[in-house]
Amino acid sequence: MAEVPRLEIRNLRRSFDGRAVVDGVSLQIMPGQVTCLLGPSGCGKSTTLRMIAGVEMQDSGEIYVDGKLICDTVTRVPPERREIGLMFQDFALFPHLSVEGNVAYGLRGSRAEKRARVEEMLGRVHMQRFIDMYPHQLSGGEQQRVALARALAPQPRIMLMDEPFSGLDNRLRDGIRDETLSILKEEDTGVLLVTHEPDEAMRMADEIALMRDGRIVQQGAPYNVYTRPLDRASVAFFSDANVRRATVQGALAMTPFGRFLAPGIADGTEVDIVFRPQHVRIDFDRAGVGPVPTAVEGTAARAVVERARFMGNESLVEFRLDHDGSVMKSTVPGVFLPQPGTVMWLRVRRDKCFVFPAGMMG
Numbered sequence: 001m002a003e004v005p006r007l008e009i010r011n012l013r014r015s016f017d018g019r020a021v022v023d024g025v026s027l028q029i030m031p032g033q034v035t036c037l038l039g040p041s042g043c044g045k046s047t048t049l050r051m052i053a054g055v056e057m058q059d060s061g062e063i064y065v066d067g068k069l070i071c072d073t074v075t076r077v078p079p080e081r082r083e084i085g086l087m088f089q090d091f092a093l094f095p096h097l098s099v100e101g102n103v104a105y106g107l108r109g110s111r112a113e114k115r116a117r118v119e120e121m122l123g124r125v126h127m128q129r130f131i132d133m134y135p136h137q138l139s140g141g142e143q144q145r146v147a148l149a150r151a152l153a154p155q156p157r158i159m160l161m162d163e164p165f166s167g168l169d170n171r172l173r174d175g176i177r178d179e180t181l182s183i184l185k186e187e188d189t190g191v192l193l194v195t196h197e198p199d200e201a202m203r204m205a206d207e208i209a210l211m212r213d214g215r216i217v218q219q220g221a222p223y224n225v226y227t228r229p230l231d232r233a234s235v236a237f238f239s240d241a242n243v244r245r246a247t248v249q250g251a252l253a254m255t256p257f258g259r260f261l262a263p264g265i266a267d268g269t270e271v272d273i274v275f276r277p278q279h280v281r282i283d284f285d286r287a288g289v290g291p292v293p294t295a296v297e298g299t300a301a302r303a304v305v306e307r308a309r310f311m312g313n314e315s316l317v318e319f320r321l322d323h324d325g326s327v328m329k330s331t332v333p334g335v336f337l338p339q340p341g342t343v344m345w346l347r348v349r350r351d352k353c354f355v356f357p358a359g360m361m362g
């Protein structure tokens with residue numbers, strides 16, 4: 001028998017003041033699966049999450065948990081009976097309850113059972129020694145970790161998380177994030193995590209649902225969404241992107257980097273050739289001569305270093321192309337800091353670039 005999704009939403013819609021903020025969103029999350037709803041600010045991610053949580057009512061569409069309808073426009077299971085855990089950025093702890101009281105809230109069983117579960121959960125977020133303290137005695141990051149323990153303690157079937165790690169400093173964030181993921185996977189929870197940070201989505205998600213203007217525009221494994229972007233906006237959302245505009249003639253687009261294939265695109269159409277800085281290949285100038293053209297990397301374009309910055313894991317070098325003075329960015333692993341004014345030759349890997357009709361920003 002086919003496995004039943006932990007969470008399924010069908011065609012959710014919600015408008016505010018006549019504007020569709022969530023415009024027909026459907027998705028399924030299987031047990032133990034983490035799906036990230038990723039998109040720019042204001043695209044409708046939080047509204048989607050709030051409807052699933054039951055704190056916002058949809059105009060239309062259905063929500064199912066383990067195959068059971070919990071909400072459409074007729075049926076409406078109240079939020080507290082949906083067996084959905086919530087971990088929102090502004091989801092405050094109860095100020096009058098101790099850390100123990102907060103984490104035990106919503107737990108069933110004997111006092112001893114509750115205490116054992118509270119200790120286990122606090123241990124997992126490294127907060128055991130704060131068990132008798134009150135929220136006002138904790139830092140923001142510590143409060144967030146207690147909130148996480150509280151959300152995980154009742155073993156919800158589904159966990160909805162809205163930028164849950166954003167208040168933590170970098171060093172803590174990675175550890176808590178990984179620990180949270182492993183708890184959720186162990187307990188077969190389905191997770192829907194909202195973020196506007198591609199790095200966070202890539203790190204956490206089994207599947208990314210890319211959202212824009214109230215719709216899911218692309219969905220798949222992080223690798224697929226990153227390497228097969230839908231349009232120029234999707235490339236630019238994940239990383240810096242270089243763009244060359246060109247006109248198609250005979251299914252080819254001519255650029256200072258040589259020809260690019262543009263199959264199926266009509267003569268005279270303008271296209272944007274989009275490529276990430278890490279796919280620009282740099283060669284040194286040898287007495288005014290660039291490297292020999294190849295099928296994989298095309299023709300080299302002469303360029304001058306504008307500036308170079310060390311970024312930690314890599315260096316970012318900005319070039320100005322001789323051809324038209326446009327700026328191209330390139331990243332190189334490690335330390336590579338050529339002097340401004342240095343002449344170099346740039347090539348673009350054909351298998352790593354994308355050709356989209358011009359102006360297709362989604």
Ligand SMILES: Nc1ncnc2c1ncn2[C@@H]1O[C@H](COP(=O)(O)OP(=O)(O)OP(=O)(O)O)[C@@H](O)[C@H]1O
Nearest residue numbers: 016017021039040041042043044045046047048196
């Ligand atoms: N109660 C409301 N009344 C009117 N407009 C609303 C309401 N709630 C949300 N909106 C609008 O709906 C749009 C989507 O909001 P939402 O919070 O879902 O976006 P988001 O993708 O989660 O953004 P962010 O990452 O900034 O939180 C925004 O333009 C917001 O102003």
